[in-house]
Amino acid sequence: MSKREEFLDQMESQLNVWRAQISRFDARAEKETEARREEMKKKIGNLQNQINEFEDRMEAIKKTNxxxxxxLKEGAEKAWSKLSKSFSSLVSTFY
Incomplete structure (x- = not known):
């Protein structure tokens, strides 16, 4: 397995973990008051947008030699760092 494939596999694996957690957060947000639910949904939406942008970067990496x-790796690593911080922020909203 090449370093590129290892990198992509690691990122995809973590994204899958985060997607599952986001689904749980989304379900939990539904049980909150309207104001709290809106705050949570906004943060979830922002994180999902960042995930989508990161997936676009992953696709670009897959298509390169x-x-x-x-x-592309350096930019992806910076985006990953930002995404990781955003996920941590989302977690702190729920706990």
Whole structure:
């Protein structure tokens, strides 16, 4: 397995974990007061948008050749860091 494939597999695996957690948060938000629910849904929506943007980066990496992916990796790692921080912020909203 190439480094690019390992990178993509790791990212996809973590995204799957986060998607499952987001689904639980979404269900939990439905049980909250209207104001709290709106706040939670907004944060969930923002995170889902970031996930979608990151998935676009992953697709770009998949389409590049082995050498060119290194150029995209740095941007993907920065986006991943931002996404990770956003997920942590979402978790703090629910706990």
């Amino acid at each position: 082995q050498e060119a992916w290194e150029d």
